[in-house]
Amino acid sequence: MIKAVRGTRDLLPPETALWNFVEAAARDVFRAYNFHEIRTPIFEETQLFARSVGEETDIVSKEMYTWLEDGRSPEQMLELAWVKVHGKGGDWFVPPRFQKPSYYPDIEFRPPAGERILLEFSSRPSLERLRLMRQYAGTWSEVCQQQPVLRLVTDREPSDFLQREAARLDIEIETVELIDELSQSLTLRPENTAGVVRAYIEHELWQRGLQKLYYIGPQFRRERPQKGRYRQFYQIGAEVIGPPSAGSESPARDAEVLEMLATFLDRLGITGWTLELNSVGCPNDRALFNEALRKALEPVVAKMCADCQRRAVMNPLRVFDCKVPEDQPIIDKLPRISQFLDEPCRKHFDEVQTILKATGIPFTLNDRLVRGLDYYTRTAFEFTHGALGAQNAILGGGRYDGLSESLGGPQAPGIGFAIGEDRLVMSLPQSADTVSPKPDVYIAPVGEGMNHEAARLARELRGKDVVTELGDESFRLKKSLETASKMGARFVLIVGENEVKAASFALKNLATGEQTSVPRAELARKIQNSTDRSQVATPENKR
Ligand code: AMP
Secondary structure, eight states: OOOOOTTOOOOOTTHHHHHHHHHHHHHHHHHHTTOEEOOOOSEEEHHHHHHHTOTTSHHHHHOOOEEETTSOOHHHHHHHHHHHHHOSSSSEEOOTTTSOGGGOTTOOOOOOSSOOEEEEEOSSOOHHHHHHHHHHHHHHHHHHTSOOEEEEEESSOOOHHHHHHHHHTTEEEEEOOOOGGGOOEEEEOSOSHHHHHHHHHHTTGGGGOSEEEEEEEEEEOOOOOBTTBOSEEEEEEEEEEOOGGGTTTOHHHHHHHHHHHHHHHHHTTOOSEEEEEEEOOOHHHHHHHHHHHHHHHTTTGGGSOHHHHHHHHHOGGGGGGOOOGGGHHHHHTSOOGGGGOOHHHHHHHHHHHHHHHHTTOOOEEOTTOOOSOTTOEEEEEEEEEGGGTTSOEEEEEEEOTTHHHHTTOOOOOEEEEEEEHHHHHHTOSSOHHHHSOOOSEEEEEOSTTOHHHHHHHHHHHHHTTOOEEEOOTTSOHHHHHHHHHHTTOSEEEEEOHHHHHHTEEEEEETTTOOEEEEEGGGHHHHHHHSGGGGGSOOHHHHO
């Protein structure tokens, strides 16, 4: 049996009604703040994410779904490039541990005689990969009674850290150039801000002044699936971006976005949320801060997890993303970005807080909050919710003042957020059943030859916006009544020979049991006028 892939899931009715409820509320609230929808592709060039989200973030370093445009995997592309340099045959060998079986449909791997080079192809090598190679080589040499030479083939210069580790594990690194015309690297979007900023630059949206854009759609990250964490998940997000002359840098924009989020959560009836707020400063502040962090980490880093050891060298700020419990006491003692904000950043942050207080939006300051993406500057925030357990962030966001420039665009300060829709739906007070629309009427054709009359009536009623479910003449009336009440219909309309002749139909109210005869022309009005139709809580009628 073929099942949905791990980390992905089907959203089924009635739960989908909750998703529609949330999305309708979002569109409604965002409209009141003059935001407009943008839809960007779900895949982009890999470089877009590497340059914006950041190479050293968890997302880019290990969670992206990346492939090469012609359908070959990055490993296959590397192998083609390598073979172009070294030729086929010879003393090299790709052990089965590393290969994907589909590459080599008709090659059988036998441990060859004589000294061999064990090749591993990887476009994004990691320490873990190096260790696996070493481990595999150990097993291999036990079986084959010989030490293989280990060589990792990659297409870009690995970091100093990896080069050192490779030397320590006695693994050679060879860099090859990919064959250009075969190798456009694409990635399923792990987030949507990069795509929006790319579109902003590509379509010169700055010419239209301040842009207030929102999006709703799936994002993809190869994370370990657990409750509230999926590999395909959904985000509702918004961005305010524009030239500085349009006011895009103003703390008023930050406060407006935060206030809009509070309004949105309130509108959904979600209570008990906490807004956690921090400023991560500007690149200058961060350079000083990273320096201080590097110093503070030096004496303690050996006791930390492998990820933190890498972060300490590459991008110390990212140590704050660490979730390993044993590392937390160490991280708690590290310096904080709040001590390194320069005067303009501090003033900006103060002003955001002042406006929030004036509009009555509660928040707490959290100077450990750095967010898992590199492009953030100044204001950074998360809304958390107690009911969510370990994955307690419903949404996150912040300012990204240098992002446009780093992608080759003009100066375009901006601020945005992404709401995790999966988690938002989990924190809703409503049950799917209360927001799921029910049929207004169930038409029960009674007796042979009544299906076509019933179909005509259904068409008339649906044309007048009556939600209509159509039964079948093979059902007895009792079965029709049971089916109708099971699906939550409010009325049953009985279509029998006598009713058709009289052009007046028996309409049974399932809640009261009352049954009246209603002339054909009055059916729609009678059904629509009944009071309990409005009980389905849509954002529209909640207002
Ligand atoms: P980020 O883009 O990492 O700032 O995430 C923004 C929000 O998206 C988070 O607060 C979560 O609610 C949600 N989110 C991020 N990753 C996942 C995931 N793997 N599964 C479900 N929701 C997620």
